[in-house]
Amino acid sequence: MEMVKLTINGKEIEVPAGTTILKAAEQIGINIPRLCFLEELSSVGACRMCVVEVKGARALVASCAAAVAPGMEVQTHSPAVMEARTTILDLLVANHPLDCMTCDKMGACELAALCYEYGVKQSTFDGEKHSYPLETSNPFIIRDMNKCILCGRCVRACAEITGQDTIDFINRGFNTKIAPFFDEEYVESNCVYCGQCVSVCPTGALTESQMAGKGRRWEYTKVKTTCPFCGTGCNFDLCVKDDKLIGVTSNPDAPVNGRGLCIKGRFGWDFVNNENRLTTPLIKKDGKFVEASWDEALALIAKSLKEIKEKNGADSFAALSSARCTNEENYLVQKFTRAVMGTNNVDHCART
Amino acid sequence: MTNSINEITNDAQLMLLIGTNTTEAHPIIGYKMRQAKRNGAKLIVVDPRRIDLAEEADYWLRINSGTDIPFLNGLMHIIIKEGLHDKEFVRTRCDNFEALESTVKNYTPDYVSKLTGISEEDLYAVARLYAKTDRAMLFYTLGITEHICGTQNVMSCANLAMLTGHLGRPGTGVNPIRGQNNVQGACDMGALPNVYSGYQPVINTEIRQKFELAWGVSLPDKVGLMIPQMFDAANNGQVKAMYILGENPVLTDPNSNHIRKGLEKLEFLVVHELFLTETAEYADVILPAASFAETNGTFTSTERRVQRVRQAIEPVPGQANWQAIMAMSAELGYPMDYNDPEDVWMEMAFLSPSMAGITYERLEEKGIQWPCQSCDHPGTACLHAASFTRGKGLFQGIDHIPPHEVPNEEYPFLLNTGRILQHYNVTTPYSMAIQSMWSEEYSELNPEDACKLCVETGDQVKVSSRRGTITARVKVTDRVPPGMIWMSFHHATSPTNVITSEGLDPTTKTGEYKVAAVKLEKV
Ligand code: SF4
Numbered sequence A: 001m002e003m004v005k006l007t008i009n010g011k012e013i014e015v016p017a018g019t020t021i022l023k024a025a026e027q028i029g030i031n032i033p034r035l036c037f038l039e040e041l042s043s044v045g046a047c048r049m050c051v052v053e054v055k056g057a058r059a060l061v062a063s064c065a066a067a068v069a070p071g072m073e074v075q076t077h078s079p080a081v082m083e084a085r086t087t088i089l090d091l092l093v094a095n096h097p098l099d100c101m102t103c104d105k106m107g108a109c110e111l112a113a114l115c116y117e118y119g120v121k122q123s124t125f126d127g128e129k130h131s132y133p134l135e136t137s138n139p140f141i142i143r144d145m146n147k148c149i150l151c152g153r154c155v156r157a158c159a160e161i162t163g164q165d166t167i168d169f170i171n172r173g174f175n176t177k178i179a180p181f182f183d184e185e186y187v188e189s190n191c192v193y194c195g196q197c198v199s200v201c202p203t204g205a206l207t208e209s210q211m212a213g214k215g216r217r218w219e220y221t222k223v224k225t226t227c228p229f230c231g232t233g234c235n236f237d238l239c240v241k242d243d244k245l246i247g248v249t250s251n252p253d254a255p256v257n258g259r260g261l262c263i264k265g266r267f268g269w270d271f272v273n274n275e276n277r278l279t280t281p282l283i284k285k286d287g288k289f290v291e292a293s294w295d296e297a298l299a300l301i302a303k304s305l306k307e308i309k310e311k312n313g314a315d316s317f318a319a320l321s322s323a324r325c326t327n328e329e330n331y332l333v334q335k336f337t338r339a340v341m342g343t344n345n346v347d348h349c350a351r352t
Numbered sequence B: 001m002t003n004s005i006n007e008i009t010n011d012a013q014l015m016l017l018i019g020t021n022t023t024e025a026h027p028i029i030g031y032k033m034r035q036a037k038r039n040g041a042k043l044i045v046v047d048p049r050r051i052d053l054a055e056e057a058d059y060w061l062r063i064n065s066g067t068d069i070p071f072l073n074g075l076m077h078i079i080i081k082e083g084l085h086d087k088e089f090v091r092t093r094c095d096n097f098e099a100l101e102s103t104v105k106n107y108t109p110d111y112v113s114k115l116t117g118i119s120e121e122d123l124y125a126v127a128r129l130y131a132k133t134d135r136a137m138l139f140y141t142l143g144i145t146e147h148i149c150g151t152q153n154v155m156s157c158a159n160l161a162m163l164t165g166h167l168g169r170p171g172t173g174v175n176p177i178r179g180q181n182n183v184q185g186a187c188d189m190g191a192l193p194n195v196y197s198g199y200q201p202v203i204n205t206e207i208r209q210k211f212e213l214a215w216g217v218s219l220p221d222k223v224g225l226m227i228p229q230m231f232d233a234a235n236n237g238q239v240k241a242m243y244i245l246g247e248n249p250v251l252t253d254p255n256s257n258h259i260r261k262g263l264e265k266l267e268f269l270v271v272h273e274l275f276l277t278e279t280a281e282y283a284d285v286i287l288p289a290a291s292f293a294e295t296n297g298t299f300t301s302t303e304r305r306v307q308r309v310r311q312a313i314e315p316v317p318g319q320a321n322w323q324a325i326m327a328m329s330a331e332l333g334y335p336m337d338y339n340d341p342e343d344v345w346m347e348m349a350f351l352s353p354s355m356a357g358i359t360y361e362r363l364e365e366k367g368i369q370w371p372c373q374s375c376d377h378p379g380t381a382c383l384h385a386a387s388f389t390r391g392k393g394l395f396q397g398i399d400h401i402p403p404h405e406v407p408n409e410e411y412p413f414l415l416n417t418g419r420i421l422q423h424y425n426v427t428t429p430y431s432m433a434i435q436s437m438w439s440e441e442y443s444e445l446n447p448e449d450a451c452k453l454c455v456e457t458g459d460q461v462k463v464s465s466r467r468g469t470i471t472a473r474v475k476v477t478d479r480v481p482p483g484m485i486w487m488s489f490h491h492a493t494s495p496t497n498v499i500t501s502e503g504l505d506p507t508t509k510t511g512e513y514k515v516a517a518v519k520l521e522k523v
């Protein structure tokens, strides 16, 4: 592999040819800010937050798209760079509602984080503002296009991860907007509600409906787990607050799926909170179910199974285990059937 | 799967999909296939329905339902005739080539084309493309297995992959995509009537003795009953008590009236469930179950990857399922002694060579794909690299087996069933968000037939088979060919499995969900 030597902020570094300046900087622990760039997606160099100063270059260079060159001297946080970034943020904020105190993205908003870092409180420009209506017509994704900074991550995620091509840039200039064809709402489009767009959006423009008003992002505990729906084995984070499930968010380190999920994995979790969940054992008396304690229920099970086994033999019992339950639960069901009940009559719906 | 999911985007040059609607049933795998196709891999879709991936495919072969064996034999016929098979692989890694050759000789393109409805031209093109591509992955799901000849369909897929040497390397393989999240794991754990965990046969004396020693009891040496046999036995009074964990056979199993009758006849039924399901209604005792968010443990995905399930909230019913099963066992005089699910895993791994090297600690980051025999084994991304389980791969000459039931004058339509994107067997109907948009069955019907029946999208039709009648709304679409109605099985208001066929694969006892004869009437 051909290697390239350069210096970043005075530090010498050697990286494979073709590496971008942004990635090279990361290798020596320098974080260059970015809004449109995301590891898993193609780079477009649109937001210009990642600009750096390259000695001898006529203008600042977008580090997410520019490859390193031998002998390059890069400054990632020089005064010119800092000023350019502050101006970009200032312009973005000029047309961005500053209702951060009630925004569901607060705490995970990359725009807010950068404004904090660069000390941008409000805009020095006083321009026209959008007043798009909030789109809440589907039960999964809230779209607030007033908060969109046109980074295009959602467009690329839709095209490059899911391949659905539902959304794109429409209109020009000030009226540029991200939308499905003909500026329809998601419900009218071919959207499959994988929610990839939500998972990559750096601002509050796209948020999860189910999580709205349920808590601030820093209040959640995130628990990495495996999807309970199909056999693909996607991983994601369960968001928990006060022992209650609030939602699912992507975990970029998931080995199989990365950030990608489907409608079931990302939005189907709320069956856990369904009010019809059984919470206590039930015993049928005169054709009706009545609530019982665990002890009562277990005692009745033990008595009945013992009697039936004594009278009719072990093979009069059969157990159906579950392709939806964990390995450990399945192991215990087969052990129970074999070791306790004394029969090999155990199976599960392997065939559906 | 013999191979791994990420080989789709990293290695494969061609994907051959037979009977798998991947973007709906396994969306992330389907999305990866679409990525691979757009990055230059070839895509061949064999399906009677014009599924989403058919739109992207280089070849979409609209095969007549239930003709997979002649189709696969037809491809092999051409491949052998043109000498495109991997002679080295066949000679060194496989047995019984002559049997295959003599069977497929009869499957001439002309004959196969008539049976399958696929043009001779497409048969030639696809056979050549699959055989000549170096790294080709074959995928299938229930479109292959849910037939009376499911076992033979699977063997035919294996025949094709072996014949062309598409096995044992990254970007190749025979890859059944398992439907439910842990169907792989439930099999691996021995929730099957013939094997303990790690596929160790219950009839093998040495193995049985190992488990007897570990569990401190004597164990039965006779293979147990599979699900359909259990319900037959319940119907004829041999099985009198059942314990059902987290399954709803009334809704999901074929011929549900038979299941209901069996459940009614039981003397005692315990159902361990999240919700009061159609099956739970028959219980004498219902134990409330904990969901995946309320327990620690592991799931094993379709690529044999064991991954952690982590408890996020306290169990809603107060006890996780492993605790409830332990308590039940103790009441019956056999106390089990586990502090947590990790203890259960350790015991299982100790007793099961193919998973012996897997510990919770090693699963932390990325999980591990079994086989993994020891703690320094990295796991296995690709099976059969050097040899097959039995040593050499065995070719089988397999002839066409028509479906159990085919449309006739009285029942002129073919009923095909499957999953839709938004739903998954039996939990998603309890997702308020999903249910608010997709709460009803919309059966797919071709415009030609809709016109004859005078129905439009949204109209109700009565669908009857020899076993019963249900009603459902139709969606008029050319996704399905004329003469077919396609239904999902997610909705209690249109319980499709009341009318599905009673035909079973005699080996696996899998129901023939993909073909039944029905008639339609406008309501
Ligand atoms: S909606 Fe979000 S991800 Fe999409 S362009 Fe706007 S800010 Fe970027």
Ligand code: SF4
Residues within 6 Å of the ligand: A227, A228, A229, A230, A231, A232, A233, A234, A257, A261, A262, A263, A264, A265, A266, B026, B027, B028, B029
């Ligand atoms: S997120 Fe979707 S594709 Fe991934 S495992 Fe869950 S159901 Fe399957």
